[in-house]
Amino acid sequence: MVFYLFFLTPLFNFVTIWYYKHKNGKKINKKEYFTMIDIKQKVADILSEKIEGLSTEEIYELLEYPPNPDMGDVALPCFKLSRIFRKSPVQIAEDLMNNIQLPDSIEKAEAVSGYLNFFLNKSIFIREVLETIINKGDKYGSRDIGKGKNIVIDYSSPNIAKPFHIGHLRSTVIGNSLYKIFEFMGYNCIGINYLGDWGTQFGKLIVAYKKWGSKEAVENGQIKELMSLYVKFHKEAEENPALEDEARAWFVKMEKGDEEALSLWRWFKDISLKEFNRVYEILGITFDSYAGESFYEDKMQPVIEELKEKGLLKESEGAQIVDLEEYDMPPCMILKKDGSTLYATRDITAAIYRKKTYDFEKCIYVTGVSQSLHFKQWFKVIELMGYDWADQLIHVPFGTVSLGGEKMATREGKVVLLEDILNKAIEKTRAIIEEKSPHLENKDEIARQMGVGAVVFSDLYSNRIKDVSFSWDEILNFDGETGPYVQYTHARACSVLRKADEEVSLDFDSSILSSKEEYQLAKTLYLFPEKVYTAMEELEPSIITRYLVDLAQDFNRFYHEHSILVEDQALRNARLALVQATKITLANGLRLIGLSAPEQV
């Protein structure tokens, strides 16, 4: 699927351009054409006339961006062509250079040791890029490839009765970013917070509460009291394993509808939700559905029947399993020997329900990498049930968060609460604002946006599969490649535009923007749609995070080297357009990773 989408990109552009060119037999609409600029496409079109035996799409795939600006803007490595044409790559590059006819938009082509390097006409390129961005505004980088298609994203999904700690942040922010990215690509997204509100851990909590807790203590201590009961349970259970059986028995009672068990469960759930919602509010994250595990309690029986009917269920050591030995996997357990259900039972049920309800094109699960096998197993069960949409289920794993080298474990009480981190980050930002911009309006809101931004950005900074070691110093560091740096850069661009106090006009002379900083900035701006697309394809928000740092750096270099609000009106107009385009792109990118883009900080 990934390969398929990748292959489609150039085709999509090609077809779209063709469509615009031929629409109603009229000349193409300039504005529409500019929204589709694709410099590789331009080069591929030129080359395809001279290279026989390769389609435009194949040539497109060969093209790359040179590592160094001195080598041009787009390059064709001729080594692979060498075999087809039985000529040396050097020769091919030179022959092509001498034969191709360059349009105005390409200044020159140079053959250099087996590469054919194309140099764009800078002025035309900058004009096209800036016009595109300013015309499209907050749609710059968006597509409509997902039009009419649904994508379910299952993320955050904290366990009730456990505190929301730094480990939960990753699922929340990665999922939230994927939601925004797919939405930007035209998909209709359904964000589901699959709350862990069912299962044996409630049995444990009930046992602990009845033995060592009290109504008063829970009402006063809220989730912290629940957590300490949970921790105490595991401590005691080490000495007295019979407690585990008691806990399982209480869960069986829950599944059988025992009123005492259920009312305690509801109470614990309410307490937890209050806490979670407070954190989501600080983060500024919402969900379309909070259908947690308990939602599927009355829907599992038919699925178990279905597994039985399809001959997949097998008894083993008293439990009901689906044997996956044939696929080199341990069995997928469906029912425990006491007849109660498990995680996999609910996941399978939920997937079937979601397919029926949302008719998704993809259903994405954002969870820790430690659950990889679990997903592999039950995805296989769905396939064995004969559902051809099994390949639409996608597990998006992320690395483990550790605490000073040790794994965080709620059971042992070793956690850093997310709310504490967010509040500290906000506090720190607030202090900086107080010092640097004491006259700022709504300081509290800006402090929240930037403090949260710092934490979220740092979580989305590396490839999601990497393990992270939590450190207060790192998460509260606002220097270098951080959220505040990018947000600050955006605010700075806004500030210049405010000072200019004039409409940014599209009527500017792009040939004035001739410095290397200006050209480099335009090139980076150009890359944004491609980066967003890759981030979607690879389900990897860090691609956008990285890009934003590059863009902010390029802008700051430009800003440092050149004055924008100069007397020369033509130069001023052109540079303001560049600033406006940067502002738009930074804001769009920040939005896609779930950060605010305040205009003043």
Added chain:
RNA sequence: GCGUCUGUAGCUCAGUGGAUAGAGUGUUCGACUCCGACUCGAAAGGCCGUGGGUUCGAAUCCCGCCAGACGCACCA
């Protein structure tokens, strides 16, 4: 033991089979009468874990080994 993932500058990390492997941070040295210095520039810093293989070409693909993380039936 088996399986999955990770290993790149002192540290944290980027890096589509292609040209001289890049940022940030830390260290050293610089730049503010100037649009917001939470900024910018320069220097130093690399057997890309290791040994083979494939290829015109490998940090990138394949195999072995080493190190670490995470899994491997009644938790989620």
